[in-house]
Amino acid sequence: MNAIATFALEKFYLTGFWRKHPKQALKPLTLEVPEGEIFGYLGPNGAGKTTTLRLLMGLVKPTAGSSKILNGTIEDPAIRAQIGFLPEQPYFYDYLTAVELLTYYAQLSGVPAGERQRRVASTLDRVGLAKDAVHTQLRKFSKGMLQRVGIAQAILHQPKLVFLDEPMSGLDPIGRREVRDLIASLKDEGKTVFFSTHILSDAEALCDRVAIVANGELRGVGAVAEMTSSLGGNMEVVWEGEGANEAIKALGRELRVAGAITRSVVPESMLNQVLDILRAKNARIISVTPVRATLEDYFLQKLAQTSGGAD
Numbered sequence: 001m002n003a004i005a006t007f008a009l010e011k012f013y014l015t016g017f018w019r020k021h022p023k024q025a026l027k028p029l030t031l032e033v034p035e036g037e038i039f040g041y042l043g044p045n046g047a048g049k050t051t052t053l054r055l056l057m058g059l060v061k062p063t064a065g066s067s068k069i070l071n072g073t074i075e076d077p078a079i080r081a082q083i084g085f086l087p088e089q090p091y092f093y094d095y096l097t098a099v100e101l102l103t104y105y106a107q108l109s110g111v112p113a114g115e116r117q118r119r120v121a122s123t124l125d126r127v128g129l130a131k132d133a134v135h136t137q138l139r140k141f142s143k144g145m146l147q148r149v150g151i152a153q154a155i156l157h158q159p160k161l162v163f164l165d166e167p168m169s170g171l172d173p174i175g176r177r178e179v180r181d182l183i184a185s186l187k188d189e190g191k192t193v194f195f196s197t198h199i200l201s202d203a204e205a206l207c208d209r210v211a212i213v214a215n216g217e218l219r220g221v222g223a224v225a226e227m228t229s230s231l232g233g234n235m236e237v238v239w240e241g242e243g244a245n246e247a248i249k250a251l252g253r254e255l256r257v258a259g260a261i262t263r264s265v266v267p268e269s270m271l272n273q274v275l276d277i278l279r280a281k282n283a284r285i286i287s288v289t290p291v292r293a294t295l296e297d298y299f300l301q302k303l304a305q306t307s308g309g310a311d
C-alpha cells in the first residue's frame with residue numbers, strides 16, 4: 001500500500017499587495033511513497049518542499065490536484081491520528097517545560113492517562129534531551145533542543161507515518177547523526193518517514209528513495225544508488241612519468257601533478273585511450289580506481305538542467 005500518493009498536486013500563491021501576482025510554488029506533482037520507506041524530499045531553499053508538506057498536511061489548499069494519505073484523506077480524523085508532523089519552524093509556548101508541553105500533546109492525541117508520564121519520558125529520552133533539560137522552560141532552549149522537542153511531539157503518539165520538514169536544521173553534527181539514527185529506528189518499527197532537507201549528506205545514507213525538487217518542479221525520483229549510477233562512472237588514473245602528460249591534457253583532461261606522480265579523473269569511455277597513451281609513453285601506471293558518483297553530483301546535474309515548463 002502507498003503511505004502517500006499525490007496526483008498532479010499543484011500550488012499557486014497569490015503575491016503582491018493586491019494578491020494579483022500568482023506565483024507557482026509547486027508544479028503538478030505526482031509521487032508515490034510506499035509504506036515502510038524512508039523517503040527524502042530534497043531541494044535547495046525555495047524549491048517548494050515546505051509547500052508540498054503543507055499541502056499534504058492539509059494546512060494549505062491545493063490550486064489543483066489531490067493527495068492521499070494512508071489510502072484516505074488528511075481531513076479524516078482517523079487518518080490524522082496516525083500521522084506525526086514536525087513543521088519547519090516549530091513554535092512552542094515559551095513558559096512550558098518539555099515535559100509539560102509533551103504531556104499536553106499526549107493528552108490531545110489520546111494517549112491514555114495512565115501511560116502518559118512513561119510515554120513522555122521515553123520519547124524525550126529517545127530524542128536525546130538530557131534529563132536535567134526536560135524540566136527547564138522552553139524559552140531557555142537552544143534551536144537544536146527545540147528541534148528535538150518538535151521531533152518528540154511528532155512521534156509521541158506512535159504514528160504510522162511521520163512527516164518531518166528539515167528535521168536536522170539547527171543541529172550540530174552529533175545531533176544530526178542522532179536524528180538520522182532515530183529516523184532509521186522509526187523505519188525498523190515499520191513506520192514510514194517522509195522528510196525534507198536541503199542537506200544531501202543527511203539523506204544519502206538514510207533514504208530508501210529520494211525525490212529532487214527545484215523551482216517547484218520534480219527533477220528526479222529513485223533510489224540513491226540508481227541515481228548515482230545513472231551518471232556513468234569516472235575512473236581515477238594515477239601514474240609515474242611525465243612523458244604522457246601533454247597527450248592526456250590534449251584530450252581535455254585535468255591533471256594533478258605532485259612530484260613525479262600525476263593523477264587524472266577520466267570518463268570510463270575514455271579509459272582505454274588514456275591507458276594506451278600511458279603505455280606508449282612508458283609511464284608506470286600506479287592505479288586505476290572507479291570514482292563513485294555522489295548524490296551531490298546527481299543533484300547538481302539535475303539543477304543544471306533547464307526547467308521543462310514555462311517559468
Ligand SMILES: Nc1ncnc2c1ncn2[C@@H]1O[C@H](COP(=O)(O)OP(=O)(O)O)[C@@H](O)[C@H]1O
Nearest residue numbers: 013015025043044045046047048049050051052
Ligand atoms: N505563503 C506564501 N505566499 C507566497 N509565496 C510563498 C508562500 N510560501 C512559500 N512561498 C514561495 O514559494 C516558493 C517555495 O517555498 P517553500 O515551499 O517554502 O520552499 P522550500 O521549503 O523548499 O525552501 C518560494 O519561492 C517561496 O517564496
Ligand SMILES: [Mg+2]
Nearest residue numbers: 049050051088
Ligand atoms: Mg522549507
